[in-house]
Amino acid sequence: MAHIPDGVLSAPVLMAGAAVSLAGCAYGLWRLEAERIPQAALFAAVLFVAALVHFPAGPSSVHLILSGLTGVLLGWAAFPAILVALLLQAVLFGFGGLVVLGVNVMSVALSAVLCRALFLAVARSGNHRQTVMAAGLAGGIGVVLTALLVSLALALSGQAFATAAKLVVLTHIPVAVIESIFSAAVIGLLLRVKPEFPGLTLVGGKRE
Amino acid sequence: MNAYASSSAMTARPVDGGHPSTAYFSTGAGEKKRKPMLEAVDSRLRLVVCWGFALAVIGLTQLPALLAALALAGFAAMAARLKRAATLRHMVAFDGFMLFVLLFLPFTVPGEVVFSLNGVSASREGLLHAAGILLRSNAVMLMILALLGSMEPVELGHAMARLRLPAKFVHLFLFTVRYIEVLGREYRRLRVAMKARGFRVRCNPHTWRSIGYLFGMLLVRSIERAERILAAMRCRGFQGRFHSLTEVKTMDRRDYAFTGLSVVAGGALIALEYW
Structure with a gap:
């Protein structure tokens, strides 16, 4: 998850983020059947817990962003699920903010939806190796996309943030590497243990 | 690490969730008797x-x-x-x-x-x-x-439900809140099991893969749990609406x-x- 706090971004950026997130959430909720809500909530909870794990990296530690994996598992439902997760993180831990929620949801969920498309395109043929590779790719690219969107939000908010915006992308490269291997492991295990896992059944000529 | 651990550490409230009639039966030892002013709002x-x-x-x-x-x-x-x-x-x-x-x-x-x-x-x-x-x-x-x-x-x-936010969103929120607690507990149990087998978190692909397997396993268990929950909801005739346990109070x-x-x-x- 990515958390820009309140009071940093400019009004047009905030409004654009809110508009995109609102539209995405509306569409995601519309597509989410009532019967699938418990499942979506469970995935969201797993990802919430996973985003709290800190991995040591050099002198400091990093936490996962999980936009790629969220997209692969949830599709368009990623939008409302990430809104729930970020709202909870703001309320429970004070990460992020309220008005900036739109931009934060957009930077994670938009990458999630794009990664879902990428995952399906790469994993099309459906053999095990290729699907795992697609998951790794989605995991890594998800982080890069989220970092790019965060840095775009910063850069558009003022010239003064330009340097910081570039550094945001650079500092996320190690996270992308970790998350790529992490996501490949998650999907690899799911394929072996429960090949009929929802979301993966679209891959590889198996029926929906 | 866990959402609930830190939220309850942070809020210092009676364990019953602040229902007016039961607040006095709070079992939270050593907590102040008077409720914070804001809680009544x-x-x-x-x-x-x-x-x-x-x-x-x-x-x-x-x-x-x-x-x-x-x-x-x-x-x-x-x-x-x-x-x-x-x-x-x-x-x-x-x-x-x-x-x-x-x-x-x-x-x-x-x-x-x-x-x-x-x-x-x-x-x-x-x-x-x-x-x-x-x-x-x-x-x-x-x-x-x-x-x-x-x-x-x-x-x-x-509160979001009473502010007329979409019912599906509120349900997703309520379910997620509940499962974060359940899965957080399961996550810690699995981590203890890994630790008992000599696993240490380091900065290497083995660590990242192992934690990935851990969350893969959590997902597998969660999907089985979701099937049971859905069956239980069907059995009780769920019609897209939850009954709130707290009384709807008017503005005082x-x-x-x-x-x-x-x-x-x-x-x-x-x-x-x-x-």
């Missing part, structure tokens, strides 16, 4: 006021107005009886990249030079800009923790007082900004 009102406060504060630029906003949030935090140490820890814990944003601002904003470091000069305007961001974000965060962090997440869900005198106070405080902030 309607949760919808707290949500709306918090939102309004955030909207107002991000528009502030003048130092006096910003300091007043932070003081206001601090006052609310005291009224909500937030634990001081935990709250301060939340306030200094920024996402790493925000540090860059703040550190670079004095050097990238042009203006009157205050000091220079290795030939790069820091400007007064940049320092003020960074201070403004720090004050704004901390004021909003403190207010969120005071007004929203002090209620059970479930209560927040019910305390709520009106809180509304009045919020409006006056908001007006004062805006007045300070445009004085």
Whole structure:
């Protein structure tokens, strides 16, 4: 998850983020059947817990962003699920903010939806190796996309943030590497243990 | 690590979730008898006021107005009886990249030079800009923790439902709140099992893969759990609506007082900004 706090971004950026997130959430909720809500909530909870794990990296530690994996598992439902997760993180831990929620949801969920498309395109043929590779790719690219969107939000908010915006992308490269291997492991295990896992059944000529 | 551990450590509330008639039977040993003032205020009102406060504060630029906003949030935090140490820890814990944003601002904003470091000069305007961001974000965060962090997440869900947010969204929220607790517990159990087998978190692919397998396993178990939950909901004839356990109360005198106070405080902030 990515958390820009309140009071940093400019009004047009905030409004654009809110508009995109609102539209995405509306569409995601519309597509989410009532019967699938418990499942979506469970995935969201797993990802919430996973985003709290800190991995040591050099002198400091990093936490996962999980936009790629969220997209692969949830599709368009990623939008409302990430809104729930970020709202909870703001309320429970004070990460992020309220008005900036739109931009934060957009930077994670938009990458999630794009990664879902990428995952399906790469994993099309459906053999095990290729699907795992697609998951790794989605995991890594998800982080890069989220970092790019965060840095775009910063850069558009003022010239003064330009340097910081570039550094945001650079500092996320190690996270992308970790998350790529992490996501490949998650999907690899799911394929072996429960090949009929929802979301993966679209891959590889198996029926929906 | 776990959402619930830190939320309950932070809020210091009776374990029953603040239902008026049962509050006196709280088993929380060593807790103060009197409930925090803010807890009696309607949760919808707290949500709306918090939102309004955030909207107002991000528009502030003048130092006096910003300091007043932070003081206001601090006052609310005291009224909500937030634990001081935990709250301060939340306030200094920024996402790493925000540090860059703040550190670079004095050097990238042009203006009157205050000091220079290795030939790069820091400007007064940049320092003020960074201070403004720090004050704004901390004021909003403190207010969120005071007004929203002090209620059970479930209560927040019910507040959103009563504010007519889409039912599907509220259900997703309530289910997620519940499962974070369940899965957090399962996660810690699996981590203990890994530790017992000699697993240590390091900076290598083996660690990343192993934690990945752990969460893969959590997902497998969660999908089986989801099937059971759905079956149980069908069995009980779920029709897309939950029954709230808390009574729907109407606005009382305390709520009106809180509304009045919020409006006056908001007006004062805006007045300070445009004085």
